[in-house]
Amino acid sequence: xxxxxxxxxxxxxxxxxxxxxxxxxxxxxxxxxxxxxxxxxxxxxxxxxxxxxxxxxxxxxxxxxxxxxxxxxxxxxxxxxxxxxxxxxxxxxxxxxxxxxxxxxxxxxxxxxxxxxxxxxxxxxxxxxxxxxxxxxxxxxxxxxxxxxxxxxxxxxxxxxxxxxxxxxxxxxxxxxxxxxxxxxxxxxxxxxxxxxxxxxxxxxx
Amino acid sequence: xxxxxxxxxxxxxxxxxxxxxxxxxxxxxxxxxxxxxxxxxxxxxxxxxxxxxxxxxxxxxxxxxxxxxxxxxxxxxxxxxxxxxxxxxxxxxxxxxxxxxxxxxxxxxxxxxxxxxxxxxxxxxxxxxxxxxxxxxxxxxxxxxxxxxxxxxxxxxxxxxxxxxxxxxxxxxxxxxxxxxxxxxxxxxxxxxxxxxxxxxxxxxxxxxxxxxxxxxxxxxxxxxxxxxxxxxxxxxxxxxxxxxxxxxxxxxxxxxxxxxxxxxxxxxxxxxxxxxxxxxxxxxxxxxxxxxxxxxxxxxxxxxxxxxxxxxxxxxxxxxxxxxxxxxxxxxxxxxxxxxxxxxxxxxxxxxxxxxxxxxxxxxxxxxxxxxxxxxxxxxxxxxxxxxxxxxxx
Numbered sequence: 001x002x003x004x005x006x007x008x009x010x011x012x013x014x015x016x017x018x019x020x021x022x023x024x025x026x027x028x029x030x031x032x033x034x035x036x037x038x039x040x041x042x043x044x045x046x047x048x049x050x051x052x053x054x055x056x057x058x059x060x061x062x063x064x065x066x067x068x069x070x071x072x073x074x075x076x077x078x079x080x081x082x083x084x085x086x087x088x089x090x091x092x093x094x095x096x097x098x099x100x101x102x103x104x105x106x107x108x109x110x111x112x113x114x115x116x117x118x119x120x121x122x123x124x125x126x127x128x129x130x131x132x133x134x135x136x137x138x139x140x141x142x143x144x145x146x147x148x149x150x151x152x153x154x155x156x157x158x159x160x161x162x163x164x165x166x167x168x169x170x171x172x173x174x175x176x177x178x179x180x181x182x183x184x185x186x187x188x189x190x191x192x193x194x195x196x197x198x199x200x201x202x203x204x205x206x
Numbered sequence: 207x208x209x210x211x212x213x214x215x216x217x218x219x220x221x222x223x224x225x226x227x228x229x230x231x232x233x234x235x236x237x238x239x240x241x242x243x244x245x246x247x248x249x250x251x252x253x254x255x256x257x258x259x260x261x262x263x264x265x266x267x268x269x270x271x272x273x274x275x276x277x278x279x280x281x282x283x284x285x286x287x288x289x290x291x292x293x294x295x296x297x298x299x300x301x302x303x304x305x306x307x308x309x310x311x312x313x314x315x316x317x318x319x320x321x322x323x324x325x326x327x328x329x330x331x332x333x334x335x336x337x338x339x340x341x342x343x344x345x346x347x348x349x350x351x352x353x354x355x356x357x358x359x360x361x362x363x364x365x366x367x368x369x370x371x372x373x374x375x376x377x378x379x380x381x382x383x384x385x386x387x388x389x390x391x392x393x394x395x396x397x398x399x400x401x402x403x404x405x406x407x408x409x410x411x412x413x414x415x416x417x418x419x420x421x422x423x424x425x426x427x428x429x430x431x432x433x434x435x436x437x438x439x440x441x442x443x444x445x446x447x448x449x450x451x452x453x454x455x456x457x458x459x460x461x462x463x464x465x466x467x468x469x470x471x472x473x474x475x476x477x478x479x480x481x482x483x484x485x486x487x488x489x490x491x492x493x494x495x496x497x498x499x500x501x502x503x504x505x506x507x508x509x510x511x512x513x514x515x516x517x518x519x520x521x522x523x524x525x526x527x528x529x530x531x532x533x534x535x536x537x538x539x540x541x542x543x544x545x546x547x548x549x550x551x552x553x554x555x556x557x558x559x560x561x562x563x564x565x566x567x568x569x570x571x572x573x574x575x576x577x578x579x580x581x582x583x584x585x586x587x588x589x590x591x592x593x594x595x596x597x598x599x600x601x
């Protein structure tokens with residue numbers, strides 16, 4: 001009974017965390033080193049569309065995405081965690097993740113982005129899918145390396161189509177079972193690139 | 207001019223000293239009111255959380271710590287089971303108002319994080335569980351009604367993490383079992399927020415655990431002899447009994463030791479404040495020695511002097527007490543945040559439950575304490591001999 005009660009208390013009083021759910025790396029120290037092997041440190045920033053520009057920014061993001069933010073959880077106040085990656089004192093890139101509704105559960109897609117705004121690494125942290133293994137494979141993720149927001153500009157997340165001239169049309173779904181979640185992943189990558197552009201690169205240009 | 211306005215004017219003669227003494231009393235009143243509010247708030251919160259469990263006794267298989275904890279610690283491999291026959295045995299007791307069957311199961315999902323994680327599911331009885339958890343409200347949809355249906359109800363945070371709404375599909379990794387989300391709960395501030403509820407027979411079938419349970423929640427009739435009932439449950443083979451009364455008493459014993467220290471500090475704070483009152487009023491009496499002598503020579507009786515000095519004490523304590531109560535009301539949320547930070551287990555809801563009774567009680571204690579402290583200076587003032595006082599003033 002003495003061991004039982006503390007365990008029971010842990011379950012009874014596991015603290016609630018209020019506010020919209022964000023997308024953080026589970027183990028930032030380990031994950032940053034893996035996604036940016038040359039890094040020596042990182043800083044964390046917390047951002048949201050609401051605080052960065054409100055309704056006006058949301059509308060611009062939705063226009064660029066070609067789709068509305070939808071459902072109970074894709075909202076203006078979702079917090080985003082942006083990891084600024086450093087090699088010594090030099091900033092060498094960013095890691096940013098987004099949540100995406102998948103066929104069977106939430107998908108958490110992280111991108112390592114260089115200071116040139118191109119994808120350096122692609123990582124699905126969490127995914128529930130019949131083709132989860134294939135979608136999380138290195139081969140699938142490697143297809144995204146070198147792509148940027150410009151390449152996703154013509155991708156339509158509603159129809160799941162991109163013009164033949166778009167580099168996105170060359171991205172291959174790993175299996176027929178993964179088709180729906182493949183398109184969910186593409187939407188999340190486009191959303192991720194737009195958000196980092198709005199939070200970082202466009203802001204820097206302005 | 208009445209005695210109170212004379213006393214008030216006397217206090218205003220030394221504004222800084224009066225203000226500092228009142229501030230000391232205010233701090234004592236603040237500590238006292240906050241602690242009394244905490245005492246009530248904690249107990250209320252604990253009772254509410256335990257009532258929200260919906261049942262007063264939880265039966266689990268012997269050797270099996272609480273099922274959710276086992277899943278966390280052992281990755282779903284350490285669960286032990288009770289046979290469903292235990293339901294009949296338990297319900298035959300006259301103290302039992304109702305029971306609800308539960309089966310916790312977990313699977314290792316390699317696609318959660320870098321190293322995988324456990325996905326847990328709680329199978330519950332569609333007929334009895336919702337009645338016992340009457341406080342749960344839905345953001346979308348409602349409970350499943352069929353124990354064999356491949357349906358799911360998700361706690362708010364579980365649904366948020368999985369981005370699920372009603373009508374969405376849910377996949378149990380590795381078992382290829384597909385379920386439909388029929389309900390999303392509102393936030394309750396309890397462990398239910400992170401739980402995925404499935405119909406119990408469906409869980410038994412999906413995980414091949416037919417006829418097995420990991421928990422049995424027991425609601426006991428009001429006024430039933432809990433000790434006798436629990437003793438009978440202890441005699442059941444291969445089960446462990448977790449009584450909410452025991453859980454409550456364990457938490458309260460954890461908190462009581464902290465409360466004793468804190469109340470001792472509050473007591474000391476009150477004593478220091480009272481010593482400050484004695485000092486201030488006594489100094490005031492000494493400084494007005496000659497003046498009191500003149501008042502007496504003009505016909506003031508010892509009781510009049512006593513009342514005048516005592517009125518000063520009463521005014522000082524009332525002002526300090528009111529300021530302290532106002533401070534405790536203003537800082538209740540900050541104090542609550544601090545308590546939550548330092549205590550190992552804190553229930554949900556308001557932890558500093560300040561109401562009129564507590565505020566009035568704390569104020570009363572401070573004023574009574576102050577008046578007791580004022581007796582000695584007032585008595586000293588009442589005993590002043592007029593001639594002696596006037597002579598010493600002249601010297």
